[in-house]
Amino acid sequence: MDYLWRPETKNTVVHMLPFETLIVIDKMLSRPAYMQVVDGVIKLIKDGVIQKGDQMPGTRSMAGMAKIHRKTVIAAYSELIAQGWLVAVAKHGHYIARELPKGGIKQWGVPANGYVSGSKLKSTFLKIETTKEFHPHSFALNPSLIIDDGHPDSRLAPMHLLNREYLRRLKQQHVSKKPAITLAPGSLKLRETMTSYLAQTRGIQADLPNILITHGAQMSIYIAASLLLQRGSYIIVGEPGYHVANYVFEYLGANIIRIPADRDGIDDELIRDACEKYTISALYLIPHHHYPTTVTLSPERRSSILNIAEQYDFSIIEDDYDYGFQYDSSPYLPLASIHPDRVIYVGSFSKSLSTSIRIGFMVAASDFIEQAIYLRKIIELKGDNIMEDSLAALIESGDLGRHLKKVNKIFGHRRDYLCASLDEKLKDVVSFAKPEGGLALWTIFNNEYPLKNISLKASKMGLFINDGQIFDNFNARYNALRFGFASINETEIDNITGIIVRCL
Amino acid sequence: MDYLWRPETKNTVVHMLPFETLIVIDKMLSRPAYMQVVDGVIKLIKDGVIQKGDQMPGTRSMAGMAKIHRKTVIAAYSELIAQGWLVAVAKHGHYIARELPKGGIKQWGVPANGYVSGSKLKSTFLKIETTKEFHPHSFALNPSLIIDDGHPDSRLAPMHLLNREYLRRLKQQHVSKKPAITLAPGSLKLRETMTSYLAQTRGIQADLPNILITHGAQMSIYIAASLLLQRGSYIIVGEPGYHVANYVFEYLGANIIRIPADRDGIDDELIRDACEKYTISALYLIPHHHYPTTVTLSPERRSSILNIAEQYDFSIIEDDYDYGFQYDSSPYLPLASIHPDRVIYVGSFSKSLSTSIRIGFMVAASDFIEQAIYLRKIIELKGDNIMEDSLAALIESGDLGRHLKKVNKIFGHRRDYLCASLDEKLKDVVSFAKPEGGLALWTIFNNEYPLKNISLKASKMGLFINDGQIFDNFNARYNALRFGFASINETEIDNITGIIVRCL
The missing domain is CATH 1.10.10.10 (Winged helix-like DNA-binding domain superfamily/Winged helix DNA-binding domain)
Incomplete structure (x- = not known):
């Protein structure tokens, strides 16, 4: 020294x-x-x-x-x-x-000499360009009722079964003399289970090297976009669309081309027009229940969009965030089951059980998944393989399937109940189209009832209702929100619609 | 239609x-x-x-x-x-x-018509430039003994207490009529607990707006680097250094300046030289137990480096991944406790309990944390707030503190036992310096015993031993590895050193 x-x-x-x-x-x-x-x-x-x-x-x-x-x-x-x-x-x-x-x-x-609330870092760093809030501030008031944007009802989920599996594995690991090996692409057990689960539930044929387990659908979107987009790239999204995905594309410096999504989904002819003008790197698509409007892409457009992707040589990030919730007909199969070499398929178990389950996945060509695994590693090394194994056990035992069957009935009923309730109490205030599936209703309020005011009043009555601004952008004002119906029972629906009436 | x-x-x-x-x-x-x-x-x-x-x-x-x-x-x-x-x-x-x-x-x-093992995505995407493997392939052989790079022994961790807290909260949430609100910066309870925990354990004064809970230290590094670095930025790291952090900086397109770290840590005078030549955006520093060599940065250099950061106006990412494990003296306080407006402090609970606990944190000036929260949201929306609350309960009850006190004794003993064992059995083969703390020994093998060969032979005898290549780079060959001693008991140490002897 x-x-x-x-x-x-x-x-x-x-x-x-x-x-x-x-x-x-x-x-x-x-x-x-x-x-x-x-x-x-x-x-x-x-x-x-x-x-x-x-x-x-x-x-x-x-x-x-x-x-x-x-x-x-x-x-x-x-x-x-x-x-x-x-x-x-x-x-x-x-x-x-x-x-x-x-x-x-x-x-x-x-x-005062440590980090303080209003402190500033001395050197320069990236200020991400956004003025958007993820949630309005009224969220902080700890409401007793929430209109979420489409969550499942975790009160109905077989969390005790999942936790039993989790605890059993945890104990095993601790008494075991064998060291635990954690795998970055996700637990081997879950990926193996998923090869048959994906085939059986949605006709997707995938081998182990095609599957990456992530920490939720959002991480899959982030990783896929990071690999497909560079600063200045063009990506097509639906309008209105999923704001959080758009934030990712903005952060990556991509140009976002917003194509109107009508009641048949995103407009394929306008996509073609955009392809004529720009070199498109990717299309972010939610064919099953478009976010936020819950519309299902029509079969004709699905087919057409796949052809356009082929012709103009871009990839499709297919976000299938709430597959499995379909009330009037069987679900459509994903694009990924048709054109795997064009599609990066993104899904999640957060909607299947509870939003507290942070397990999502990405399915794609193996060369793409290889890069995605690398990126996932440098972002967070690995996930919780024990929880992943536990989920695999729930899939294999059929418990997850039985749960989904059960809640499909309940959620379908809640959808009908909410629609009837809105028709009865708020006929001249809101308009909506009953969705075939999913967990939310795209509810448009008449302009004479600004959601901003309703949201503010409601927060004082213990109800969180989104002020709808997250769906707006520079040239669109919707005065609409996603009215999640799956997580609230009939009594709660009554209470919520009652409060909204009093807020008008 | x-x-x-x-x-x-x-x-x-x-x-x-x-x-x-x-x-x-x-x-x-x-x-x-x-x-x-x-x-x-x-x-x-x-x-x-x-x-x-x-x-x-x-x-x-x-x-x-x-x-x-x-x-x-x-x-x-x-x-x-x-x-x-x-x-x-x-x-x-x-x-x-x-x-x-x-x-x-x-x-x-x-x-053959779906995703297949060798399939290729048709459109172009980012091929991340790296030839490095995170783990050698021998890892796949499911060994019965592992030399990890410094994990705690999760068999000793009070996981039953953590799980009791977790299950209790989970049940509460499910019977509760109140909706669960998840917070992207991390659970309020854990962040509140951390304001006093950070002050008591490491002299860091921080308010709520200075703390972000992440999914592990790696995510904190990824987020901090994403905000500090742009394509073409310069970042200084120690050499040898933490390869996974370097992968992040490479991925972000930064130029990495490698400054030798000797037995007093990273060389401050060479940092100053680099600052004269380049505009440095950040320094990635592991002052407490430098990775991989476990060296503690000397007080003089700590002080000098803080002055250089001030003079040349860059930020320090202080990675304090295994704070709390110190066997011969009290731990040094982090730089973050001295110069908060220059330091982004990164830590983790993965080492405190079990690597299966995926909870890390970042402490920094509030304007930086604001951007970090935004980035964290678009990467993964949120973490597992229930697990975060459970961890907070363990901190508040003192269980975490008692656990750390207990394992410090055990791990210190294991360090001594491993050092003695290596001295006895592998005197002419390896050299090492007994570290003051941490969970691993930087073990350099003589060049006549290439680790690559040893690793290959050992894998056939059921032992995973790193081949050391992750520490090498274009102009450095160390033939060394981190020999984690905390997760293996004396019998396991005997078995492991025995196998190594047979592999020579």
């Missing part, structure tokens, strides 16, 4: 101050003893009791005086050196630094 | 084929009934039994013949339309398309 600094004068005095009274350690405090010594020494410097260039007592002597362990003193001195208050001089001991730390006297335990 | 296509001739014939024998639904199959109809119809087209332009039986009639529910037939026809095999004509019925789907006859259930 090199000691770069030496006292300039020889007349430094070893302090034999009454440190036993000056530095008092309160063992009741949760602050570590050595930090209390640090606090004490700094206070003594600040108060002028000890001064620049002064020599500190040796660690043994200080320990004796302050009646603390010598190790505590060593730790305190090290810290004081690190902070710049003390300087260690080989074979001489510790001296108060001649140049006290920048900013003068630091007071430990006073937040 | 618009029907864009009409049969060109009128002589299409309604098939009254014996569909009851041609299309057989096997209820034992897990494949949905409607998909079996789809499979059957496609097979009939492929076999030439039914042909282009032919009219299909009505859904009612088909249902009667195949003895299935009409809804199943409707779903099957919808699917066949979506895939392009059938065309619906208003008031006329369903016809076999005149243009069969591209690629001719698709065979369902045959993976």
